[in-house]
Amino acid sequence: MTYVITGSCIKDDSCIEVCPVDCIHPKPGAPDFETAEQLYIDPAVCIDCDACVEACPVDAIFAEFEVPEKFAYALELNADFFAELSTAERTAA
């Protein structure tokens, strides 16, 4: 299971502040932070604690099984962001 951030994210970083396992990226100060259109949750790290859902001021975060139909794409999109990130890191290394 994982939580998922949808397209209504405003990049308010409240979720990053409360995440106990640091699974929400990019973080302020990261090179891709300013160009990112939203924040993403790493499904491999998320522990389903619900803290980000409580913190989000625009209700942009959902549990995987509660993602509304119009945001169905978001599960794959969040995972893709981290898949691409790790490819980039491997390439850079």
Next chain:
Amino acid sequence: MSGTRPRVAIVGAGPAGAFAAACLLRARGDVEIDLLERLPTPWGLLRGGVAPDHQEIKRLDDTFDRETLQRGCRFVGNVEVGTDVSHSELMRHYTAVVYATGAQTDKSLGIPGEDLPGSWAATEFVAWYNGHPDYREREFDLSAQRAVVIGNGNVAADVTRILALSVADLERTDVADHALAALRESRVREVVVLGRRGPAQAAFTSAELRELGHLKGVDMRVDPEDVELDPVSREWLDEQGTFTARTNVKLLREFAARPPRTDAARRISLRFLRSPVEIRGAERVEAVDVRRNEIVRSDDGALRARPVDEAVETIECGLVLRSVGYRAVPLPDVPFDERSFVLPNQRGRVRGPDGEPLPGVYAVGWIKRGPTGILGTNKRDAEETVGCLAEDLQAGVLAAPPEPERERIDALLAERKPDLVTVDGWRAIDEHELALGSAQERPRVKLASRDELLAAAAAQATRSRAGAPSS
């Protein structure tokens, strides 16, 4: 206590001003804040910019309210700084003034015909459908079958979507009633969206682009040739492109591969590598002439669009919405950088003509950094400005104002604007709009004229207590 606590005026109650107020209250609990706003309502583009079908984003108003107005920050609405009260008057009454006035006008295209009737800044259309009281009287002619939207950013996506949405979908939003009435009668069947550069460089977020491609009853047309990336763009996308740019290209390829839908009520056509060269018409807009561009890498490595020397294409239309960016306007008696269209500043400290910080004057949001970023960007921006302000307060750099008593500024404002709107007035407007909305199963029905807004606010003032802003 009054007169001994630092008093700060924040000019502009949009997201930047609200984030700054919230941040300042967290940093310095002893500061008294007045949030000055030229409209009778707070939250700026959250109310007047964010599209009516994006209600989830508008929920940020709860956070703003909880972190500012509910924590003692005062709302002083219907007061325009520079007109009703001057900068120097504010400096006589406040320890510091923070400008959060945003970017209030649009960039122009600089092509012939731009000012023909029927050619509008997209921001005017946005203000109109979102019930901004200064735009209620605008009349957008929606009688022609085709509209052209110039630009590839999220404002372009928003206006395209509003033109394409079904009446049933619009009726569920808080779109202004006068706009709903006009859009009900709209005969627009196709919206052509022109992007100067290619699909890889489109400034849409992938969320906005995806949404455009999934509207009920709307056919999304993208020319497969347009999404064939040129070698320069392909290389750029692979090496420097953002996650959003790659997602956008993927989405556009999906759209291009779709078979045309003949049953659709409306159509959106995304055209790339096309620049308008002239808007034509005898009395009003009849067509836009566009020229094809190619992407080249300039000497500094950036990709730019270069016109291709071939015949222009004419796109007939009756409405043009230009969406190529916002621009800030100078404020009376405050320095302005005419090249960057911002208040000259260092980390939010506004600088005077000699380059030195003007004590007690700050900037936050678009008037500080230019019109970039999204809502949450203003939070970090506010943290920076408020950090400087708190540092200056701590260091004793800011002298007490000549007239520090709250009563004095309240008396001045009440004299200049007997109909200023306090937090009670705003709450009355808010409750009134929500009640109207609830009766129609809509999130809100906006009062879209200054008179109606002020009447709703005044009704409350007579119920509770008239006069100066409540503390």
